[in-house]
Amino acid sequence: MSRxxxxxxxxxxxxxxxxxxxxxxxxxxxxxxxxxxxxxxxxYGDLGCYGSKAIKTPNLxxxxxEGLRLTSFYSVSPICTPSRxxxxxxxxxxxxxxxxxxxxxxxxxxxxxxxxxxxTTVARALKARGYSTACIGKWHLxxxxxxRPIDHGFDYYFGIPYxxxxxxxPLMRNAEVIEEPANQDTLTRRYTEEAIRFIEQxxxxxxxxxxxxxxxxxxxxxxxxxxxxxxxxxxxDVVEELDWSVGxxxxxxxxxxxxxxxxxxxxSDNGPWYQGSAGPLRGRKGWTYDGGVREPGIVRWxxxxxxxxxxDEPVATIDFFPTARIFCRSSWDNSRPVRRISTCSSTGLTFxxxxxxxxxxxxxxxxxxxxxxxxxxxxx
Amino acid sequence: VRLVTPELYDMTVDLGESYDLxxxxxxxxxxxxxxxxxxxxxxxxxxxxxxxxxxGVR
Numbered sequence: 001m002s003r004x005x006x007x008x009x010x011x012x013x014x015x016x017x018x019x020x021x022x023x024x025x026x027x028x029x030x031x032x033x034x035x036x037x038x039x040x041x042x043x044y045g046d047l048g049c050y051g052s053k054a055i056k057t058p059n060l061x062x063x064x065x066e067g068l069r070l071t072s073f074y075s076v077s078p079i080c081t082p083s084r085x086x087x088x089x090x091x092x093x094x095x096x097x098x099x100x101x102x103x104x105x106x107x108x109x110x111x112x113x114x115x116x117x118x119x120t121t122v123a124r125a126l127k128a129r130g131y132s133t134a135c136i137g138k139w140h141l142x143x144x145x146x147x148r149p150i151d152h153g154f155d156y157y158f159g160i161p162y163x164x165x166x167x168x169x170p171l172m173r174n175a176e177v178i179e180e181p182a183n184q185d186t187l188t189r190r191y192t193e194e195a196i197r198f199i200e201q202x203x204x205x206x207x208x209x210x211x212x213x214x215x216x217x218x219x220x221x222x223x224x225x226x227x228x229x230x231x232x233x234x235x236x237d238v239v240e241e242l243d244w245s246v247g248x249x250x251x252x253x254x255x256x257x258x259x260x261x262x263x264x265x266x267x268s269d270n271g272p273w274y275q276g277s278a279g280p281l282r283g284r285k286g287w288t289y290d291g292g293v294r295e296p297g298i299v300r301w302x303x304x305x306x307x308x309x310x311x312d313e314p315v316a317t318i319d320f321f322p323t324a325r326i327f328c329r330s331s332w333d334n335s336r337p338v339r340r341i342s343t344c345s346s347t348g349l350t351f352x353x354x355x356x357x358x359x360x361x362x363x364x365x366x367x368x369x370x371x372x373x374x375x376x377x378x379x380x
Numbered sequence: 381v382r383l384v385t386p387e388l389y390d391m392t393v394d395l396g397e398s399y400d401l402x403x404x405x406x407x408x409x410x411x412x413x414x415x416x417x418x419x420x421x422x423x424x425x426x427x428x429x430x431x432x433x434x435x436g437v438r
Contacts, residue, residue, distance in 0.1 A: 094427050282397040289397050 031328050032301065033202070033262040034126070035195075035209045035249065036320065038087065039242055040080065040138060040163075040217035043272030044294050045279025046232075046239055052277065054232035055239050059247030060266060064298045067264075068309040073297025074316040075270050078286050080140050080163060081106040083269040083317065084212070088121045088141065088152070090321030104286065107140060109166050114142015115152060122321045124153025126208045126328055134198045136191050137212035138163065150174055154210070158194045160187075164214040164221075184221035187214055188238070192245040196252040206328070211249065213242055218274060235275040250300075259302055263327065265320065266298040386413060 045051050049061040049069060077083040082093035082102045094102040096119060100111055107114060115121070123133040134156040135149040142148065143161035150157050158173050160182050171182035195211045215221065215238045222237040226244070230236025246266060253259045271278050271292040273285040283289030297315060299305060386409050388402040402409050420431055 092423075094423055097424055097426075280395050290391075290395070 031129070031131075031206045032304075033207045033209070033258060034265075034324055034328070035199075035211065035253075035262060036087070036265045037246060037249065037267075038084075038137075038210070038212040039266075039268045040212070040214055041270060041273045041276065041285055042216055042239065042242075042268035042296070043276040043278045043284070044281050044291065044296060045277035046216075046272065047243075047296050049298075050296050051279050052232070055230055055236045057239065057243040059243045059250065060296075060298060063246060063250065063264070063266065063300050066302065066307045067298060067300030067305045068311060070297035070299070070315050071310060071312045072314045073267060073295055074314065075267070075293050075295050076316055076318055077102070078270045078283075078288055078292030079104065079106055080138075080217075080269055084138075084140050085115055085119075087269075087317040087320055088115070088123070088210075089119045090122070090318050091119065092318070101141075107142060107162060109143065109162060109168065111142070112144055114144065114147025117146050117151070119152075121152045122324050123149070123208060123210065125321070125325055126206075127153045127155070129328055130206065131328070132198075132202055132205050132207040133210075134195075134207070135159070135210045135212065136194045136198070137210075138214050138217075139212070148175070156198065159191065159212070160214060164217055165219060184214070184219065186223060187221060188241045188245055189223050192248050195245075195249055199249070199252045199256060199258070202256070202258075208324075211245075213245070215239075215242055216272075216276060220275075233275070239276075260304075263299065263301040263304075266296065267317070268295040271295070388412075 046055055046057075047060050048055065048057045049064040075083045076086045076092060081100070082105075085091075085093040085096060085101055089096075092102075096102070096116055098113055098116065099105065100107050100113060101115070123135070127133050133154045135154040136157070137159040138161075139149050139157070139159065140162045141152070145151055148157065148161065156174065158171075160169050160171055164182075164184055164187070167181075169181045169184075170177040171179035171187075191211060191213055195209060198207070198209055216235055220234045220238050222234065222241045226237045226241040227234070228237065230240050232239065250259075250264065253262050253264070271281075271283065271285045271287070271294075276284075278284055278291030278294075281289065281291035281294055283291035285292055386402050387397075387400045388405055388409055389397040389399065390401060391397075420428060
């Protein structure tokens, strides 16, 4: 297996030769806006740029060609709630002491609990640095106070607070129910409109937009104009509408002249469920074989990320929070050294501290079912 | 599904995780298991207790 190690080392050296150093990146003059677009239950193989023949995703394909496409981007759980807890906090959900939030558990409308106040979300961290923050779409980290988005650093919330197959399905604006049950046919379109409105109202203030679409989680719903169009059936229609949504968000950034000041991330919370494709990977949602946890991962930041990069470096959703903090902290106090980090990935985008002696490897044993790690290219 | 028997896949040639090499590569499995256990010990006590069989204390 030694050749695997050699292969990894070669990849890292190649990447380092091309990429700007992390210090070059963090010395960027402006505090960048951050947009994280997160879709629900979409597979590794459902986008054109990840090999789908049935589903057309020209906007995401273009986003990838203009930025970085990650081929080993991992969610740290194969199901919704712990995935989202980790994305929002940079920590494994199993560390949070809430039984309903890890392993095979997700939160239900009957649950009174949720993300504890002792956790710091990326929204709260960025808000403390002057960012406007919005969560649009699926939260699924608790729908009652003090677990809601507006209790966790988001200035604004619009969406169904948990999964779209749960009853009741209230559409909420901040703390108020505005529609019940939510009309899901128009959900993707309305989330997109809300996101664009938020971007356009940002003015000169930096912002963090967490756009967490409910689709393509079942029940599948698409706008009339997208229905019956895809070779991938209704699932394909739904993904193609999500692709349209990404295109609209990127257009809005360009219209507002924020294109080069905004990092846009795209991924999915876990693998595909009933429909959808995990591509060449084994397993689906709920499993920690790669089909359950390896997701499309696309990052675009014109002027900072060279176009057309593809990286197989293992990166995970728990890397997002520390990455965002470093990018967004840098420009308001250049005199302060960036918080010391022990590891910097060859993508130039991922910064994260690891416990000494803990490498990257995958495990699907016991609690570690929801904490995949990968070491070189070996998994156990 | 709770898998307590380790499985090992060579992702460079077996992206689909179809060929379990755990029996052929016991040293790799042992090395990775050591790392899993080290990581597990950083988790809250109740999580460790739920995985006592992994830690070999039950």
